[in-house]
Amino acid sequence: MGQEVKQSAIDFCLKNANEEEICLSSLKGKWIVFYFYPKDNTSGCTTEAITFTKFLEKFNKLNAVVIGISPDSCKSHQNFIKKHDLKILLLSDPEKKVIQKYDVWKLKKMYGKEYYGVERSTFLINPDFEICHEWRKVKVKGHVEEVLNKLKEFIEGEQIIKK
Secondary structure, X not given: OOEEEEEEOOOOEEEEOOOOEEEHHHHEOEEEEEEEOOOOOOHHHHHHHHHHHHOXXXXXXXXXXXXXXXXXXXXXXXXXXXXXXXOOEEEEOOOOXXXXXXXXXXXXXXXOEEEEXXXXXXXXXXOOXXXXXXXXXXXXXXXXXXXXXXXXXXXXXXXXXXX
16 A cells, blocks of 8 residues: 655665665666565565565566665675575665664564564655655565556656656
8 A cells, every 4th residue: 555755765875785885876767666674584574575586577677676674784684685595685774774764663562562673664766766655564465566566657657747
């Protein structure tokens, strides 16, 4: 479901699994799908990463890059990628700076206990570096397909406007 928004993306630079710095602004001109997830190798996060990998070729054909962000270390991302043969880009935010900038560090409850953690969220950024759609409190099942369909809608809408 999600909601449409129209605001400039907040730029950031984070390290990938190989400890190379990746800046969001370096991807300007492409569609960017980036999603925040709580933790490597947990069931929901693993399913989401595997599904994004499964659909990665379809995203790439639409000039889109898929990026996952969590507080896990670069080493944890390396192991996660290797264990599940992931093809998406994973970025590490151990200080939670970007996680907080995008307001996905939330008070959560589980089994009656409160704690802070990452609220599973996805953002779609257009080639002009604007957030055009966001999904908060994401449920994994069917989400990747929903993001792909929304991306196709935006691209079709652009093509109609250009005609």
